[in-house]
Amino acid sequence: MWIPFVPRFWLFLIFVVPSSLCAIFNLYHFIRSHSLRQGLNNHVIILLLCFGLLYNLTDITWLIYFYASGVPLSSTPWFCLLWVYIDYTGFLLLLLLGAWASMERHLLIFSSEYFSSRRRRFLFHYLPMILIVVYSFLYNLIIFFF
Secondary structure (H helix, E strand, O other), X not given: OOOOHHHHHHHHHHHHHHHHHHHHXXXXXXHHOHHHHHOHHHHHHHHXXXXXXXXXXXXXXXXXXXXXXXXXXXXXXXXXXHHHHHHHHHHHHHHHHHHHHHHHHHHHHHOHHHHOOHHHHHHHHHHHHHHHHHHHHHHHHHHHHO
């Protein structure tokens, strides 16, 4: 079913404003509170909030502008390629980080020995998040620009 641009505009606008405000509020509290910032279970949530907010403020905002005016913010090929890159990278990144968050929660609850030493904490906590972020950016960079 095809939805006209005006209802799409209002649907996106109605949901992106509270979503962005909630992300800013939660990110502020996660970063400001030492105990929340230090908790291993919150690191992936902080990453999700950061990248989700960035995705809302770029890709979704450009989409809202497109639905309101009927033309993209800039019609240059470079901007369109950048827009597609941000859209696919943001979606992939949020999807993979969400999947990792659920797996890591399971490990933190049922197999906490994986995080007992600094080396194991790096291997099973920090390295997967780093690899997910690097993979998302590099994969789409290679696909779209090379």
